Amino acid sequence: MAVSRCRTFTLLGLEALTVTVEVDIAPADKPTLVIVGLPDSAVKESKDRVLTALKNVGYPLGSQHCTVNLAPGHLRKEGACYDLPIALGIVLAMEKINSGIQLDNYFIAGELSLSGELRPIAGALSLAMLAQKHKAQGLLIPLENAPEASVTTKLNIYPFTNLKEAIAFLINPKNYQPYLLKNSSQQHQNHIPPVDLQTVRGQYAAKRALEITAAGGHNLIFSGPPGSGKSLLAKALISLLPPLTLQEALESTKIHSIARMLPTDTNLLYHRPFRAPHHTISYAGLVGGGNIPRPGEISLAHNGILFLDELPEFSRSVLEVLRQPLEDRLVTISRARQQVTYPCSILCIAAMNPCPCGYTGHPTKACKDTDIQKQRYLQKISGPLWDRFDLFLTVPPVSYQEMHQAPTGETSATVRQRVIQARERQYARYGEGKTNAMLTRSQLDSHCKLDTESHAILKQAMEEMHLSARAADRILRVGLTIADLANSPLCPEHLMEALSYRKATT
Ligand SMILES: Nc1ncnc2c1ncn2[C@@H]1O[C@H](COP(=O)(O)OP(=O)(O)O)[C@@H](O)[C@H]1O
Ligand SMILES: [Mg+2]
Numbered sequence: 001m002a003v004s005r006c007r008t009f010t011l012l013g014l015e016a017l018t019v020t021v022e023v024d025i026a027p028a029d030k031p032t033l034v035i036v037g038l039p040d041s042a043v044k045e046s047k048d049r050v051l052t053a054l055k056n057v058g059y060p061l062g063s064q065h066c067t068v069n070l071a072p073g074h075l076r077k078e079g080a081c082y083d084l085p086i087a088l089g090i091v092l093a094m095e096k097i098n099s100g101i102q103l104d105n106y107f108i109a110g111e112l113s114l115s116g117e118l119r120p121i122a123g124a125l126s127l128a129m130l131a132q133k134h135k136a137q138g139l140l141i142p143l144e145n146a147p148e149a150s151v152t153t154k155l156n157i158y159p160f161t162n163l164k165e166a167i168a169f170l171i172n173p174k175n176y177q178p179y180l181l182k183n184s185s186q187q188h189q190n191h192i193p194p195v196d197l198q199t200v201r202g203q204y205a206a207k208r209a210l211e212i213t214a215a216g217g218h219n220l221i222f223s224g225p226p227g228s229g230k231s232l233l234a235k236a237l238i239s240l241l242p243p244l245t246l247q248e249a250l251e252s253t254k255i256h257s258i259a260r261m262l263p264t265d266t267n268l269l270y271h272r273p274f275r276a277p278h279h280t281i282s283y284a285g286l287v288g289g290g291n292i293p294r295p296g297e298i299s300l301a302h303n304g305i306l307f308l309d310e311l312p313e314f315s316r317s318v319l320e321v322l323r324q325p326l327e328d329r330l331v332t333i334s335r336a337r338q339q340v341t342y343p344c345s346i347l348c349i350a351a352m353n354p355c356p357c358g359y360t361g362h363p364t365k366a367c368k369d370t371d372i373q374k375q376r377y378l379q380k381i382s383g384p385l386w387d388r389f390d391l392f393l394t395v396p397p398v399s400y401q402e403m404h405q406a407p408t409g410e411t412s413a414t415v416r417q418r419v420i421q422a423r424e425r426q427y428a429r430y431g432e433g434k435t436n437a438m439l440t441r442s443q444l445d446s447h448c449k450l451d452t453e454s455h456a457i458l459k460q461a462m463e464e465m466h467l468s469a470r471a472a473d474r475i476l477r478v479g480l481t482i483a484d485l486a487n488s489p490l491c492p493e494h495l496m497e498a499l500s501y502r503k504a505t506t
Pocket of ligand 2 (some may be wrong): 227
């Protein structure tokens with residue numbers, strides 16, 4: 001055989017697509033290797049790695065010309081995951097071994113070092129799901145990727161630490177058992193336990209706002225002086241959310257895998273992500289992008305929380321790009337040849353000081369900022385961005401007495417029960433996974449029936465507080481969530497509470 005064929009993958013967003021690796025070998029004056037089929041520069045570099053690794057494990061190319069075709073030609077191939085399929089394809093095409101398997105029944109991916117060691121790839125779960133869909137006989141991947149790929153229970157996974165082992169598998173596959181995840185408790189070792197609501201002393205209004213946020217999927221801003229517990233409260237929010245569904249866990253795992261952020265030994269993310277990027281983060285770091293497109297923080301937070309601490313300190317241009325993804329729950333990254341889309345269904349929670357020094361409204365400390373400084377600080381957040389946040393709450397400093405009292409108030413588990421029930425009411429009305437925060441204007445019309453008194457309250461608020469129509473819609477969405485938490489139709493008292501979470505100027 002001077003031609004061999006096997007299968008590997010390329011990523012389009014979260015989805016893996018099949019790429020066939022064809023290798024043809026013909027006699028020549030010296031060893032040469034050509035890769036065709038829209039490879040990017042990282043794939044082109046594969047040439048040198050593969051030839052050197054093959055030589056170092058005892059399979060030099062010799063005086064032969066080798067052509068590698070990555071098909072279909074129109075799909076862009078990125079990264080270093082083609083090293084292993086190309087190397088195994090060459091070994092077969094050279095006819096140096098008697099293969100015990102039909103190579104094109106397998107999916108293969110892995111990066112090689114010059115000495116032939118295998119390095120993990122990004123996107124192994126997406127690849128494993130593709131291989132399972134095609135009923136592949138097996139998946140040959142680097143050992144580090146095996147826990148993650150083993151989420152697909154109907155697929156035989158053969159992990160290797162180096163090229164030599166993979167070649168030995170081709171020669172005598174019967175010597176190998178498919179991979180079994182040894183210790184499923186491994187998946188929890190990287191998890192930081194969330195802050196329980198009871199850890200936060202006092203701050204009952206803020207805790208209530210967290211409950212509403214969790215129940216209705218609303219975005220929330222906390223404003224308050226340094227040390228008042230804003231960051232602590234944000235961390236407690238994760239403990240109020242319902243557990244991930246399997247579907248959600250699979251999607252979140254795929255994203256982390258593609259971003260190379262999945263901890264080793266983790267097969268599935270069982271906990272909602274909590275991402276807190278620093279305010280110096282770049283555009284690409286936040287929404288995604290880069291030479292080889294990678295999901296950004298907003299997608300790493302998919303199905304979980306994005307915490308933007310010190311909101312006005314973020315660059316204004318970075319904040320502006322958040323608006324569309326927050327609304328669409330998807331982020332699209334445009335590139336020269338293709339667009340990729342990553343999901344980003346998140347709860348966004350932001351914290352800010354009321355002014356640059358942080359002490360506006362503080363009971364004992366005086367604010368040192370001028371009005372112009374304050375104005376400039378708040379103007380970093382545009383009107384349309386404020387519109388993406390349904391709740392705004394001022395968090396006062398906690399007193400010494402409060403800080404040193406025994407934990408009081410409800411535990412996260414108690415509140416989470418109410419959140420889950422409130423969410424179930426919303427899913428029953430709008431469909432699985434849809435919450436009040438996602439309602440459009442016309443959906444609000446059909447789901448939000450106001451009685452005369454509620455109409456009067458909203459009318460008065462719009463007139464006296466100069467609320468925009470958008471701000472009024474936000475109040476209705478929050479009001480619906482408060483009603484769902486009370487297991488009741490929307491009443492005037494729910495609207496009154498919702499009104500208390502508006503920012504003074506919108
Ligand atoms: N209400 C509170 N209950 C318990 N600890 C608090 C509270 N507020 C602040 N702290 C403690 O004070 C420190 C600073 O709180 P932090 O959440 O970082 O404040 P902020 O983000 O508002 O500046 C944290 O270590 C936190 O443990
Ligand atoms: Mg903080």
